[in-house]
Amino acid sequence: MFRNQYDTDVTTWSPAGRLFQVEYAMEAVKQGAAAVGLRSTSHVVLATVNKAASDLSSHQRKVFKIDDHIGVAIAGLTADGRVLSRYLRNECINHAFVYESPLPVSRLVVRLADKAQVCTQRSWKRPFGVGLLVAGLDETGAHLYYNCPSGNYFEYQAFAIGSRSQAAKTFLERRFESFNSYSRDELIKDALFAIKETLQGEKLTSSICTVAIVGSGEPFHMIDQKTLQEMIDAMEIKEDSAADEAPMQDEDKSTEAAPMDI
Amino acid sequence: MALRRDWVYENNGGSALNLPISFPFQFIDTTCVAIAGSDYCVIAADTRLSVGYSIYTRDYSKICKLAEKCVMATSGFQGDMKALQKNLAARHLIYQHQHNKQISCPAMAQLLSNTLYYKRFFPYYTFNILGGLDNDGKGCVFTYDAVGSYERVGYSAQGSGAGLIIPVLDNQLKSPSPLLLPAKDAVTPLSEVEAVDLVKDVFASATERDIYTGDKVEIVVINASGIRRELMELRKD
Secondary structure: OOOOOOOOOOOOOOOOOOOHHHHHHHHHHHHOOOEEEEEOOOEEEEEEEOOEOOOOOOEOOOEEEEEOOEEEEEEEOHHHHHHHHHHHHHHHHHHHHHHOOOOOHHHHHHHHHHHHHHOOOOOOOOOOOEEEEEEEEEOOEEEEEEEOOOOOEEEOOEEEEOOOHHHHHHHHHHHHHHHHHOOHHHHHHHHHHHHHHHHOOOOOOOOOEEEEEEEOOEEEEEOOHHHHHHHHHHHHHOOOHHHHHOOOOOOOOOOOOOOOOO | OOOHHHHHHHHOOOOOOOOOOOOOOOOEEOEEEEEEEOOEEEEEEEOOEEEOOEEEEOOOOOEEEEEOOEEEEEEEOHHHHHHHHHHHHHHHHHHHHHHOOOOOHHHHHHHHHHHHHHOOOOOOOEEEEEEEEOOOOOEEEEEEOOOOOEEEEOEEEEEOOHHHHHHHHHHHOOOOOOOOOOOOOOOEOOOHHHHHHHHHHHHHHHHHHOOOOOOEEEEEEEEOOEEEEEEEEOOOO
């Protein structure tokens, strides 16, 4: 994507029918640290890589509890993610107040998508620079959605977003067909494997990743560091040989200039 | 069957006017009591719901758990009670999202006061008592009027039976008088078991003389090990 005369504001179409500002916002998501989500019939797992600005600082929070039955993982501008999480929490609280029942996940993602779309059609706004993996459980079962800055949303069996997510996606593509029958622990294990793919050689420890789960009989919560480290250690002992075969693909960015480069 | 006329008279306090509009409140009477101890708090309310000379139900809980260490009992119009409880529960959720912890009892007390005063010019017709453990683990009781004026006390009663109960508590709880100056902490030196027994006695006595109190009393006890609930039968007449 090169700079051109149609990318100054979000309300300008290009002759090819593209809104460049929206596409640049999606680029921001690709630059963020990786986040993956996996779904079975009864549980949904979210896992993220926690990037710290430096060794001295604390890690970014990328997983937010929205309600007992919904949580999100974000990639991109974490400030935008925090603001959207506050909006989502409010929507859940208001719905529960009026209807005395949890907000269905599909309705929540539609409201989020509509909010994102507004920012693509106002000249005084900019699109949100964050992609959200929304994991939730409602009457119709377990769901995993991905919400883009463009205002689109899709439901997934499993998905990965952020930098080096292609490696995780390839791993998930090979395994996703059996996810529906996975147990809770198998799902967490595969989420950790997927995260490992995005690290590409770096050691996986519980201090650089966050794993959260929601399922029937289990409200949304983050798995504590100690339990997580135990799971990682158990994983390391019986290393999956399939994981080693995962192709190490670099993101296809070297041929294109970064969006803001002239 | 009550005629619509009679209901209107009742609601206007027996006036001669036959208003075509409904009065926005109902005069529901009940009794609530709370006692704070050195490391526990007892909150109790009867379970009868009555309007005028009728009993709507004998099994209606007026006690609501707002947070880990914070419980509220409400006498007054029960429609407003439900609305108030839902409002506070939603506000507590927001608090938990923002602060990553449960709200403390004194903080909830201030929140309840603000919520009530927010509707100063169309009030929640509720007379509340908040009970729980404060940040040091000591029992605390906060008592309110309908528009949010509140005070931390050692014990309190609200509702139709309050007038019968407060003098007995003043006498039996062995706490320093709340009317003393300089103010002394009115937390009772009694043990938890003694306080619960006193609450049962006091409700049994109030039931004898107050028509709006009876059926059952729901007693909730909060201490360091959590929240415990028990029901005791009262006279049904």
